[in-house]
Amino acid sequence: MPKFMDVHEGMYGVTPEALQQAHQADLDIQGDEGVDFQRAWADPESGKVWCVSEAPNADAIRRIHERAGHPATEVYPVPVEV
Amino acid sequence: MPKFMDVHEGMYGVTPEALQQAHQADLDIQGDEGVDFQRAWADPESGKVWCVSEAPNADAIRRIHERAGHPATEVYPVPVEV
Numbered sequence: 425m426p427k428f429m430d431v432h433e434g435m436y437g438v439t440p441e442a443l444q445q446a447h448q449a450d451l452d453i454q455g456d457e458g459v460d461f462q463r464a465w466a467d468p469e470s471g472k473v474w475c476v477s478e479a480p481n482a483d484a485i486r487r488i489h490e491r492a493g494h495p496a497t498e499v500y501p502v503p504v505e506v
Numbered sequence: 507m508p509k510f511m512d513v514h515e516g517m518y519g520v521t522p523e524a525l526q527q528a529h530q531a532d533l534d535i536q537g538d539e540g541v542d543f544q545r546a547w548a549d550p551e552s553g554k555v556w557c558v559s560e561a562p563n564a565d566a567i568r569r570i571h572e573r574a575g576h577p578a579t580e581v582y583p584v585p586v587e588v
Contacts, residue, residue: 500552504547
């Protein structure tokens with residue numbers, strides 16, 4: 425399944441607990457769209473969050489993040505990785 | 507050691523071989539600055555590459571990427587992850 429990197433902006437001050445809660449909200453509904461959210465990293469100071477997932481397509485990721493209450497600013501396919 | 511996400515722009519058309527070579531160029535000299543580059547993901551279409559590393563500070567990452575021939579556009583600390 426294709427892999428994606430999505431980026432969120434504006435999550436200033438995000439704590440480990442808040443990121444875990446947001447991630448869990450994705451996990452709770454990701455099956456509806458066949459998405460598999462794998463990892464996420466956050467910088468509380470810049471408010472940026474990056475998520476790596478596998479999904480059928482970018483729109484599936486957008487829909488899950490939007491329903492979970494934290495729409496993605498950008499979603500990129502990442503077919504190349506090391 | 508602190509973790510970081512750095513972003514490269516303009517790497518249009520990057521192939522798996524090119525990303526592996528670029529990553530290896532980092533690995534070859536990362537010890538000079540105490541950096542540990544762990545993973546990288548690339549979108550050949552947008553030209554963006556994201557790298558996760560552990561490092562003493564952001565400047566150490568900038569110096570290694572610059573010496574390896576692919577300066578980072580942005581480097582963010584990511585103290586929060588899931």
